[in-house]
Amino acid sequence: MDRKQFREELFRISAELGCSAAETYYEGDEAFSVSIREGQMESYKVAKEVGMSLRVQYNGKNGYAYTESFEDPETLVRRAMDNAKVIESGDEHPMLGAQTYQTVEPNATPLETLSAEEKIAMAIDMEQKVLAADPRIVRTQGSEVETGFSRYELHNTLGLCAERETNSAAIVLSAIAEENGVVKDGFAARLNDKADDVKGLVQETAEDTVFQLSAAPVETGTYRVLLKNSAAATFLSPFLGIFSAEEAQKGRSLLAGKEGETIAAECFTLWDDPFHPSAPRAFDGEGYPTYRKAIIENGVFKTLLHNTKTALKAGVQSTGNATRSVSGPVGVGPTVLSVQKGEGTYEEMLEKLGSGLMISGFGGLHVGMNPISGDFSIMANGALVENGKIVRAVDRITVAGNLYSLLKDIEAVGADSKMTLYGPIESPSILVRSLQVAGK
Amino acid sequence: MISEQSVNRILDAASQTGADFAELFEEDCERNSLVMAGGAIEQSVSSHRHGAGVRVMRGEQSAYAYSADTSEEALIETAKAAAAALKSEPMQHKLQYMKKRYTTPQEIRFDSIANDTRVQLMHRGYAAGKAVSEKIRQMTVNYFDQVQRVLICNTEGVWAEDERPRTRIMFAAVASDGTNAERGSESPGCCRGFEAYSKAIDVEASARKAAERAVLLLSAKDCPGGNMPVVISGGFGGVIFHEACGHSLEATSVGPGNSEFCGKLNTQIAAPCVSAMDDGTIPFEWGTINIDDEGTPGQRNLLIENGILKSYLIDRLGSRRLHLPMTGSSRRQDYTYAPTSRMTNTFICPGKDDPDEMIRTMGTGLYAASLGGGSVNPLTGEFNFAVGEGYWVQDGKIVCPVRGAMLIGKGAEILQRIDRVGPSMWMAQGMCGSLSGSVPTNVGQPVIRVGSITVGGKGGAM
Structure with a gap:
């Protein structure tokens, strides 16, 4: 049956079987991606996904069941009720009734009007351009163009009706550079509204990849560190749980009960911005109206x-x-998390660093993080900086420290904001007083 | 599941633009997952995944399309969407199948037990973990079971049906002494029915181990950084081989020339004391497969023998690129991914060295008793992984527990620096993420020693 009929059946059966309320969350995704390597199509993917999750309220408890096949509503309701029956936690989680929302226009992306053939041609062109950008770039690991469209629908028996659509687009280049027997790879991406910036993408991929060729570790020791914009944003991503009230209530966030306390340097402000142009939305995952707020302010x-x-x-x-x-x-x-811009271009931030390390990327970020204690020890790469100037590339080092100390050790925040692929989080470059580095 | 006539029409539609190979993968997966925190069940979710994907190949080109709608009409559209990537004359395939049906024995099927049974199991583990110490402030128990049913058919005559039960219970403990908070976790799992919890998995012992590790780390000092010898315990310690070597032997990296082990077959890539295996056939293990996701039966693949590289891990596309036979290594998370070469149960084989001697003669360094996750860049071989439970060793004696250690290095270098391999091998369970999504894999090894490795940590001199 179609999803509207299926939803109505779910609501009818839930009521018949004694549920006090029922809610459906539908997600439909369409996606296209192509990857070119050495002029040939390496992968090509066309996707159509749908799924509906049913949440019932039964004897005061929530139960969930999910399906991708809209054929058997009664089984789904019974499964959800079975799941509600075993809930032992006393926490109440009622559903919301009808709400009013701000109007949000779905974000447009520059790739929406392209045909599959045009996207393939774009990926081929990107690969050729990065190969031409520097003679040391010998091949790519893939030149990708991706587009997607998602639709979300939230309905319940209390009158809630919240529907939205989003578009996504990404271009990603991953290049391999070789010189004197040393092989290095590097990649860059442009997302959503920036997904037509082929020139910027090619330049960044080529420069970053070639720069890494001369990389070597530095001596083990304590260094002043500039986290470059995308690295700063990426660094924050594994720690997002510490801001969750759920984690705090379960004893897994050291921020529990710390509202009003100073936890970071005065120059650091962090926003939660549901209306950020990269992915605007007027309601959250249970239909509650969203708003912009500071999580950390000064x-x-x-x-x-x-x-x-x-x-x-x-x-x-x-x-x-x-x-x-x-x-x-x-x-x-x-x-969408956004670190508020401070002052200074990337070059000016290097000058503020003076002598120390610039970190531009991490390896296996999730591996070396303890989100509970805030301790981290992660593989990193970047450059050695002396008197505000980059001296040489650095790799195979680890940087170690503690998130809560790091937040207080921030000396300056730049104005060069960038969005990370692992997010959505955007951040400018961040200057940190000291971190422990293991290298040679 | 889809009828033979429908399959024929779908594969035929997929071959209209020149595919020299077409494949249908249909999946139906029922899953139950529950979460307990603070001793009370707080989430219980059932999910039913259902869909199919069509893959076409021509030479080394491949395209994949999938749909949650598995009606013949929708799958013919899906086949055409994949075929649109190719631009040649129609291919006629003679469609005749060798029909095979595989299953994994299940004494207690998951659809035969009530949720209460799962809940009782979780309570048992919770109570055991919590009882370890009053410092255990939080104990989370995640449980899931699933049965995935697949049908894989292709234009080369494969018709394989497989039923794959899998279950896992995950204990995560948080210990606190008022100022510090530390974690410990244990996550055993296997490929069988609910009898797993009477025949293979001791929930109380696993929960206790997680809790004891969290408590131990409260008294740990920050690990010093630098280069040093490291002894790595068995079981999950095998993640070092998984990251430092396993991923770089996958055809996904080797086929396009993006692995440091390209062209190294039959050459010495590791110290002579190292032999390693990827074995998808061990009964009931977490990474075990009856057939891979292209319908090829699972295999026992000797990867390294006395330091010499013997085999890569090869899927169908990799086989075309490398001109080497497939090794039963093609896997995918579910129908939303095209399959590619992956590991199953991967381990360093037992050697002859005495673990006590390894520590006694190592001088100053780190004993890594338990490892966390890791990652690798196969092109450069640069890998990293975290030490969950570590001990500082001075003059051959264990001094104190240390925390926050991270090991980094290059696969090819580390394999050559292994100088001891212990006599007994055991395995542990993990989820491995790569191009074709997240798949269950076992890692394993005996206790080994690496002569020198870079250790990252924020501690000063001991």
């Missing part, structure tokens, strides 16, 4: 992020930060 911790369940438990209002996926329950998380 170094002061302002708020944990809440959905209605954690808010009810804490006796506060939801912050509109419910997350949702078709295959899981309602959770808590940021929308």
